Amino acid sequence: MDTSVLVDILQRYVFNVANLQGMLRLSTPVILAGLCALITARAGILNIAGEGMILFGAWFAVAGSYYTQNSYVGLAVAILSGLVVGGLFALFSLKFGANIIVMGIAINIFAVSATIFMTRIVFGVAGSFMHPNIQGFSPIHIPLIKDIPILGGILSGYTFPVYLTWLLVLLTTIFLYRTPWGIHLRAVGESPEAARTQGINVERVRFLSVMASGVFASLAGSYLSLGHMVGFFDQMSAGRGFIGMAVNTFGGGEPVGVFLSSLLFGLTDTIGFRLQGERIIPIYFISMLPYFVTLIALTYFTIRKAQVAKAVFKKKAAQAEAER
């Protein structure tokens, strides 16, 4: 195969504007779910409740927007719900000592039924709720940038939560490495005892990190129900809370890593959509693609890490040998 064919294939399936836009839209809720997992993981907590928190966020965003006909109020209501759900989750698991995994599972199951129930009670419909009163976010066309040929198409024209997400990736990085609270959070995650001897209130840091994860998850939910679709559909989180956990691991617990690995997820999804039209590869193989790529990459990175560690060890051993 000569290179022009390869370039042609890459352009058709990977690097075209529509594909990259799809990638960015699909990865947005995954990035947020990844940050939700990250902020707790860095405080030493395994939080599996992201899935349920996303659902609550999606529901409250729709409710807020429905009653005020303002998408930003919907977003604010969702954030509030994220704080409440995160707070309750933290209260029960951290303060009252309920097993955090069991609590997480409980929240996930509860969210599915609770949102369906609330939809029926509050809106009087079963399952899905769409209404002209629900204001979704409209696409933002950034002046100047939108006129740049290819780049404008890729960077402009998304809804508000997409840009907010990019900003949050940046802010989370700054928070973790450039603020005292971020240092406290990391200290608590890496060695709670050491942190405690330094006078850090470990319980409070963990409590706040769980509440923050609720906010990230509810943002993911409001993107799904106001920034992408407009309306609530039962179980619309569709596993993104769990993919977020995978993305966090994959991204090495770094916000930028979460961002990049989410993009990879989104990209494999959109490539999969393209390939489907061709009828050359079985559909189930294509659906497997994002997970398959993750598996390969994780294996590679793990092996790489082990090799690096080994090399460092050998180097140190050699140094010690030489010194002796």
Place this chain on the structure above:
Amino acid sequence: MLRKTLSVVILGITMLVMLVGCAGETEIVTEEEQLRVALVIGLLGDRSFLDSAAAGMAMVNEEYPEVFTRIIENADVGEQQLGARAMAEEGYDLVITVGFGSADWTDEIAQEYPDTNFAIVDAVLESPNGTGLTFREDEGSFTVGMVAAMLTETGKVGYIGGMDVPLLRRFELGFIQGVKYVDPDIEVVSGWVGAFNDPSKGLELAMTQYAEGVDIIFAAAGRSGEGVLQASRDVGLYSIGVDSDQDYIQPGHVITSMLKRVDLAVFGAVSSLVRGELTGGQQIFGLAEDSVGSTFLYSDDTVFLREGPDDMVAAIRADVIPAITAAADKIASGEMCVADYMELFPCDNPPQPGGMP
């Protein structure tokens, strides 16, 4: 003191429970003559397949107020199984389950309770007391395929299914035959969301197809299909809904819906029960039974005809409706038949590509 109070309370509660229990029993005795029907189903609210089945029960309530009906919703198939068994145990006269995947366990329960009638939507039961309510989705999809082919301006139409399962392949093959019947040169792009509950993914898959030059997409994907319908509004193009009449969901963008009148099938099963004619076997609902097909076949006042662009509406009234009505009549009379992906229905004279008069 505390212990005494407690025991009094417990005694009181026990007596209350016994009283209530007695009341329940007497009620059942008086209602023995009443026919009781249960529909065991997944979570309602898909505005599509499942809601249509529930609408059938509403029709029953309207037409036969003397029949006691009950809908048991459960997301989990295992729990649906328990629900169906409990209803049979309670002596319901007819238990209706839904979905191809429920066939095995429904059959099993039907064999255990030979005095109860069972019916299942989308599958066939082997047990003599079981009735299969099956649809010719291929015939219905054929008619919307014709609609899409006659209205496309790009010469490219799309199909999006929830999951790659035989039933949805049947929708796809029927749709393709309908398109090719109008014009063999029109390309059909197919896609599968991989989930029935992920509207966001459905939306993106639709966006991909629209970006490839498709201008009308037929979505057969449950809740994921709602994403496809929304995508058609977002990009200002068109889509086709499924199972229930979904034309209203994105007015002016959903051209038509491929109706699958599960409500009629459920209602029909109950009315046969009332007449004492429910005999088991397989009931087929196709174009001949007026149970599947484009909304245009059943109404000349659809949402799209009121709110769609004038030129398309004019084309639909002048060309599309007569053409699909003629084709539907041909299929209903047996003059032409649609090839079935599952090969359950033999077909000797399939529609010829470009064969539309």
